[in-house]
Amino acid sequence: MKSLVRQWSVACVFVLADANAVQAVDPTKGESLYEKCHACHAIKQQGVTLGPSLVGIFGRKAGSLEQFRYSPAMRRSSLVWDDATLDSFLTDPQALVPGNRMPFAGMSEKSDRDDLIAYLHKATEQ
Numbered sequence: 001m002k003s004l005v006r007q008w009s010v011a012c013v014f015v016l017a018d019a020n021a022v023q024a025v026d027p028t029k030g031e032s033l034y035e036k037c038h039a040c041h042a043i044k045q046q047g048v049t050l051g052p053s054l055v056g057i058f059g060r061k062a063g064s065l066e067q068f069r070y071s072p073a074m075r076r077s078s079l080v081w082d083d084a085t086l087d088s089f090l091t092d093p094q095a096l097v098p099g100n101r102m103p104f105a106g107m108s109e110k111s112d113r114d115d116l117i118a119y120l121h122k123a124t125e126q
Helices: 001-019 027-034 074-075 084-089 110-123
Strands: none
Touching: 001 074, 027 110
C-alpha cells in the first residue's frame, strides 16, 4: 500500500508540473505586442508599408509578395510561414535568415511570441 501511495504521489507531481508548464496563448496580449510591428507591417489590407503586408501570411512562401522589394537573402530562403517558422524568425530574424533587412533584434520571451502569433492568425485571415 505504501508503494502505491508513493507512485500516486509521484504521478501527481508530474501532472501538476505539466499543467503549470502549459500556458494558454493570449491573442489580446498579442495585439498589444503587435504595436511594435504595425509601423512596418499591415495586417488588414495590402498596401505600401516599410515591410511586407502580413495579410495571408500563413502558408505563404517568404519573400514572395510581388509588390514588395525583399532582400536577396529573404527571396532565396525556402521558408514557408507557419507557427514554427514565425516563432524562429521572431526569436532572431538574422539567425534564421542571415542578411535579411528587417531591423528587429528579436523577441526573447516564448510566451510573447506565442501570443503574437495567435493574434496574427486572427488578424491576418483573408
